[in-house]
Amino acid sequence: MSARKGSLLEKQVDTVFSSAGFESETNVRLSGYEVDVHAEMGDLEVIVECKQYESSNLNVKNRIHEWKGKNESIGADCVVLAVYGQEIKDGEREIAEDAGMEIWGQERIEDLLQKNEEDRKEFLFTRLDVEQKELGASYRRKIRKLVWKPYLEGDRVDSDVAHEKLLLMVKRRIRRELNQQSVTQGERRRHINVFENIKKDGLIRSNIDVKSSSEKFDRIKKKLDAGETELAEGRQEKYLRYLESVESGFKDAKSRYLDSEGEKQVRRLVKSRMAHLLKYGADVEFCPRRRDKPINASRANGKISLDFEIDNPGDLETIRWILTREGSYRQEEKENGLKRDVVSFSYDGVESATEAVLRIMNEYYGFDLQQRRIVDKKKDSLQRGEGIFSKLLSR
Numbered sequence: 001m002s003a004r005k006g007s008l009l010e011k012q013v014d015t016v017f018s019s020a021g022f023e024s025e026t027n028v029r030l031s032g033y034e035v036d037v038h039a040e041m042g043d044l045e046v047i048v049e050c051k052q053y054e055s056s057n058l059n060v061k062n063r064i065h066e067w068k069g070k071n072e073s074i075g076a077d078c079v080v081l082a083v084y085g086q087e088i089k090d091g092e093r094e095i096a097e098d099a100g101m102e103i104w105g106q107e108r109i110e111d112l113l114q115k116n117e118e119d120r121k122e123f124l125f126t127r128l129d130v131e132q133k134e135l136g137a138s139y140r141r142k143i144r145k146l147v148w149k150p151y152l153e154g155d156r157v158d159s160d161v162a163h164e165k166l167l168l169m170v171k172r173r174i175r176r177e178l179n180q181q182s183v184t185q186g187e188r189r190r191h192i193n194v195f196e197n198i199k200k201d202g203l204i205r206s207n208i209d210v211k212s213s214s215e216k217f218d219r220i221k222k223k224l225d226a227g228e229t230e231l232a233e234g235r236q237e238k239y240l241r242y243l244e245s246v247e248s249g250f251k252d253a254k255s256r257y258l259d260s261e262g263e264k265q266v267r268r269l270v271k272s273r274m275a276h277l278l279k280y281g282a283d284v285e286f287c288p289r290r291r292d293k294p295i296n297a298s299r300a301n302g303k304i305s306l307d308f309e310i311d312n313p314g315d316l317e318t319i320r321w322i323l324t325r326e327g328s329y330r331q332e333e334k335e336n337g338l339k340r341d342v343v344s345f346s347y348d349g350v351e352s353a354t355e356a357v358l359r360i361m362n363e364y365y366g367f368d369l370q371q372r373r374i375v376d377k378k379k380d381s382l383q384r385g386e387g388i389f390s391k392l393l394s395r
Contacts, residue, residue: 009050009109013037013082016112017046020121021179031073031279032302036082042176043138043169046128047076052084060092060103068099074279075141078102078128084109102128125180135242136249139169141275143249147257148272152376157254164213166246167220171195173242190230194239195220217243262370263358270357273376274350278304284376286357288367295357300346304353307344308360315364319343322363323356 010026017024017039024039030047037048049067051058063081071079079101088105096103104112112120136143146162174191198210198219210216223229224240231239257268273284277297287294295308310319316329327345334340347353361367361374 009052009082009084010036012109012113013048013050013080013104014039016109016120017048017124019117020124022046022124029281030076031070032281032299033070033074035074041179042172042174043133043135044078044176045076046078046080047071047074048080048082050082050084051086053086058083058086060086060088061095064092064096064099064101064103068101077133077138080104080128082109121180134245135169135173136245138173139246140249142169143246144253144256144272145276146250147253148269151257152269152273152374154375157258160213162250163217163247166250167195167213167217167243169246170239170242174239194223194229194231217247266361266369266374267354267358269374271350271354274304274353274357278350286361287375288361288365293365295360297353297357304347304350305344306347306353306356306360307342310341310343310364313341316341316343319360319364322359 014024014026014037017037022039022041024037026037028035028038030038035047036050039046039048047067049063051063060081060083067079067081080103081096081101082104084106086105088103093103112123115123143166146165147157150157174195178188178191198216210219221240221243224231224236224243227233227236229236257265257272260268270286273286274297276282277284277299281299283299284297285294286297293309295306298305298307310316313329320326323345325345327343329341329343331339332342345356347356358369362369367374
């Protein structure tokens with residue numbers, strides 16, 4: 001497959017999704033894997049692997065199993081294998097269906113490119129095998145991030161900031177649903193009145209906009225619960241469920257991270273941050289407060305690499321015993337001209353990397369996991385490598 005032809009197929013698939021209203025981009029790295037096309041609409045995430053061949057030499061069955069495994073880490077709602085230049089057999093389609101994947105052959109791709117935008121949209125939403133999850137479950141990772149991110153940065157969890165983003169999640173799900181349907185100008189205006197025109201109570205204050213996101217969230221909930229909107233009754237009940245679902249997810253996240261204590265809390269925080277690193281490539285510097293030698297974690301070739309400074313070269317063997325693996329050692333020059341001793345260890349997954357960080361903190365640094373707080377010194381990296389919506393949630 002030539003690079004030119006592969007790039008052309010990616011652009012064609014990208015056009016299919018973007019013309020149907022998806023936020024689509026090509027050549028994205030997620031969880032350490034190169035994704036040819038990444039498309040999002042609201043809470044719906046689709047990844048596409050594009051393969052174009054001049055001769056029939058693609059093992060489709062292997063590709064299906066490969067991307068089923070990769071998506072266990074990526075967590076997309078749907079995986080599409082787009083194949084151009086090779087006929088797709090019925091048995092291969094059945095294997096893909098069993099794996100919850102979609103295969104597009106040459107005929108399907110050419111047909112989609114010839115369809116108008118409305119027909120493309122109808123095809124995508126009727127053919128893609130997408131499970132309609134509860135909104136809180138669909139956004140679980142992002143909701144949990146509203147808690148662990150500020151906590152690891154040494155800040156408090158701001159309820160107002162969190163509710164602004166929870167409300168955005170709800171609005172994006174609703175707008176995706178409206179995008180799939182034919183809605184009138186009047187219906188769109190009624191949605192704007194419910195979700196955007198939030199006023200204070202009382203005759204004098206009734207023209208004053210509500211500024212607090214938490215108050216907006218609560219007022220919308222109350223109006224929907226009381227049936228005090230011009231939306232159809234079915235919509236009111238559904239939207240109320242969406243609000244309750246994300247708010248319940250936020251409460252569960254606070255309980256998970258803030259109500260737990262000691263090592264359990266530290267482990268959960270580190271594990272969530274490691275998962276974020278592995279998916280988006282956002283580096284991290286784990287550091288016990290008041291210590292200037294953090295554990296640097298980065299993503300390299302789909303693995304998690306831990307690099308940290310040791311007090312002297314003689315500690316290398318001690319570190320190897322603590323982590324029960326060999327790792328590597330190097331000397332680096334500081335800005336002041338002095339040398340520093342650095343060791344590196346590589347891990348295949350989140351669990352093993354998390355365990356290594358906790359061992360280093362406890363058994364080498366003497367950090368009391370039951371009593372002290374860990375922070376992430378590399379705050380800015382949290383906003384790198386994420387999709388458009390994820391960046392909005394990271395503001």
